[in-house]
Amino acid sequence: RLHAALSSLYGDRPEFADWYARLLVAIAAAAAIRPASLQALDVQREDDPQWLSRAPPLGYSAYVDRFAGTLRGVRTRIPMLRALGVGYLHLLPFLRARAGDNDDGFAVASFEEVEPRLGDMQDLEDLAAALRADGILLCGDLVLNHVADDHPWAQAARAGNTRYRGFFHVLHDVAEVQACERDLHQVFPQTAPGNFTHVPAMGGWVWTTFYPYQWDLNYANPEVFAAMAAVLLDLANRGIEIFRLDSAPFLWKRRGTACINLPEVERVLVALRAVLDLAAPGTLLKAEAIMPTPDLARYFGSGDDAGHACHLAYHSGLMAASWAALARQDTALLRTQLRLTPALPSGCGWLSYVRCHDDIIWSVLEPERSRPDERAAIAAAARFLSGGPGSFAHGLSVRRADGEGVHGSNGMTASLVGLPEDPRQLADEQALARYALLYALAYWCGAVPLVYSGDELGQGNDAGSGETPPHATDGRWLQRPRYDETRLALAQVGQGTPAQTFALLQRLGAARRRLPASHHETPIEDCSGLDAAILLLARGAHSLAAFNFSAQPQVLDSGRAMAGDWRPLWPDVATAAPAEVTLPPWGCVWWVRA
Ligand code: GLC
Numbered sequence: 001r002l003h004a005a006l007s008s009l010y011g012d013r014p015e016f017a018d019w020y021a022r023l024l025v026a027i028a029a030a031a032a033i034r035p036a037s038l039q040a041l042d043v044q045r046e047d048d049p050q051w052l053s054r055a056p057p058l059g060y061s062a063y064v065d066r067f068a069g070t071l072r073g074v075r076t077r078i079p080m081l082r083a084l085g086v087g088y089l090h091l092l093p094f095l096r097a098r099a100g101d102n103d104d105g106f107a108v109a110s111f112e113e114v115e116p117r118l119g120d121m122q123d124l125e126d127l128a129a130a131l132r133a134d135g136i137l138l139c140g141d142l143v144l145n146h147v148a149d150d151h152p153w154a155q156a157a158r159a160g161n162t163r164y165r166g167f168f169h170v171l172h173d174v175a176e177v178q179a180c181e182r183d184l185h186q187v188f189p190q191t192a193p194g195n196f197t198h199v200p201a202m203g204g205w206v207w208t209t210f211y212p213y214q215w216d217l218n219y220a221n222p223e224v225f226a227a228m229a230a231v232l233l234d235l236a237n238r239g240i241e242i243f244r245l246d247s248a249p250f251l252w253k254r255r256g257t258a259c260i261n262l263p264e265v266e267r268v269l270v271a272l273r274a275v276l277d278l279a280a281p282g283t284l285l286k287a288e289a290i291m292p293t294p295d296l297a298r299y300f301g302s303g304d305d306a307g308h309a310c311h312l313a314y315h316s317g318l319m320a321a322s323w324a325a326l327a328r329q330d331t332a333l334l335r336t337q338l339r340l341t342p343a344l345p346s347g348c349g350w351l352s353y354v355r356c357h358d359d360i361i362w363s364v365l366e367p368e369r370s371r372p373d374e375r376a377a378i379a380a381a382a383r384f385l386s387g388g389p390g391s392f393a394h395g396l397s398v399r400r401a402d403g404e405g406v407h408g409s410n411g412m413t414a415s416l417v418g419l420p421e422d423p424r425q426l427a428d429e430q431a432l433a434r435y436a437l438l439y440a441l442a443y444w445c446g447a448v449p450l451v452y453s454g455d456e457l458g459q460g461n462d463a464g465s466g467e468t469p470p471h472a473t474d475g476r477w478l479q480r481p482r483y484d485e486t487r488l489a490l491a492q493v494g495q496g497t498p499a500q501t502f503a504l505l506q507r508l509g510a511a512r513r514r515l516p517a518s519h520h521e522t523p524i525e526d527c528s529g530l531d532a533a534i535l536l537l538a539r540g541a542h543s544l545a546a547f548n549f550s551a552q553p554q555v556l557d558s559g560r561a562m563a564g565d566w567r568p569l570w571p572d573v574a575t576a577a578p579a580e581v582t583l584p585p586w587g588c589v590w591w592v593r594a
Pocket residue numbers: 103106107143210246247288357358
């Protein structure tokens with residue numbers, strides 16, 4: 001598989017055979033030094049290929065510094081993570097980042113060093129071992145698409161080294177740049193418009209899809225693939241068990257296209273997976289592809305490679321549509337997302353979530369291809385989430401590059417659902433129900449649901465105290481506050497909103513663990529009726545769930561899916577059978593076959 005994928009990308013180069021032989025030697029060398037404890041894990045997982053889908057863990061995602069100061073500090077959070085039922089910890093980038101602006105760590109200056117503020121490689125290995133001992137998998141970012149402009153590869157390229165020049169894409173005249181721009185999208189329309197940065201020392205315009213200081217790597221050059229495969233193996237041998245493949249859709253460029261989701265991206269991912277399967281087969285890959293839902297199938301591999309690329313991918317369409325449903329009290333966009341969700345190869349799963357460190361990117365719902373009423377609904381949802389009269393939400397919108405419509409929405413879950421700012425205050429029933437509704441949908445639908453750090457404490461938007469860059473610079477800082485110790489203490493003594501949200505996620509986690517064994521492997525069937533506010537979902541004959549996206553109580557339409565005897569699983573107080581239930585405002589119920 002490795003040979004097939006790589007020869008399809010690089011096979012026409014005269015040096016391919018030699019290059020491939022050298023790559024195999026490097027893979028074998030990494031396999032030979034893989035620590036025994038990790039090799040034992042590899043064997044265990046290879047013997048039981050369904051281990052992930054049989055008991056998929058609950059995830060948690062955090063920035064190291066805001067969550068716990070340092071990597072060592074993260075160890076002190078393990079009891080909290082265990083109390084929440086977490087089995088998978090995603091730490092946002094912790095490798096040495098560019099000096100100065102660095103996209104909160106996503107501009108990596110060295111893949112061989114930990115960011116000194118956060119610790120060192122020994123701390124990383126110790127943390128990975130400590131988490132493993134507690135049954136928690138460590139997930140780390142592998143920023144695949146770019147490196148910082150002060151990474152040694154970029155520095156060497158700037159100094160004129162031809163080998164490293166070949167690691168980047170450089171365009172030499174402005175007309176070429178303009179022609180490319182016409183086909184490309186804008187990832188940061190407000191803060192980093194355009195996809196190219198003029199760098200005189202590089203003799204032209206460097207391809208920079210994200211910030212100007214993040215230089216896109218040129219995967220058409222096999223040396224780039226080999227270099228990144230080496231990084232992957234090194235970090236896997238240090239104990240990272242899951243890699244979040246950051247900005248994967250952008251890896252391959254072809255002039256005249258939007259340079260996203262090209263078929264070659266899948267080949268690169270299949271090849272990276274094959275590298276892992278040879279040297280560190282217990283390791284997992286997760287695609288960060290914030291793309292329209294139908295485009296996500298290829299991240300799991302297609303054709304003969306189905307199930308041989310990433311094991312997991314973010315379901316950002318489901319996430320964005322759930323916010324639209326909450327804001328509009330209408331599940332139409334959610335139903336569309338469920339219909340568009342591709343079936344997955346065995347052993348693969350969706351990562352579902354409510355919020356993350358990025359914005360809610362509306363383009364995943366494909367406003368440009370959708371009907372006018374859907375477009376209007378997306379725009380209205382974004383307006384609603386940015387507050388204003390009649391809204392319970394306190395978020396911020398990011399405008400699109402063309403000034404038309406909205407690109408994304410920012411804000412912490414608590415602020416977007418209207419939980420109180422004062423942690424000592426108890427949340428009103430409706431706000432808490434909205435919080436529970438979104439998390440219950442994520443917990444029920446995804447194989448691996450992800451809690452975004454601070455959500456378990458009902459923590460709201462960053463206050464903009466000056467500790468973080470101004471929100472006007474990059475609105476995503478709104479959802480990147482420092483972890484609130486006061487709230488944590490309140491949760492621990494059972495007081496205020498933090499105690500409410502923490503306990504709620506604990507109970508939801510317990511209910512999720514009681515879902516039938518087949519739940520995560522069975523496709524979701526949308527059985528919703530005519531009531532636009534209600535989503536009624538089934539998984540096989542064993543799992544049923546109803547979600548009320550409205551501020552009014554609702555009776556379920558009786559339907560085929562509800563026939564027979566069902567036992568409520570969530571909330572733990574619900575006792576009614578589906579046909580007898582009145583869902584409270586923003587309420588939801590999960591049932592299993594009695
Ligand atoms: C991913 C990250 C985002 C980052 C970007 C560039 O989308 O989630 O935070 O800015 O990649 O690395």
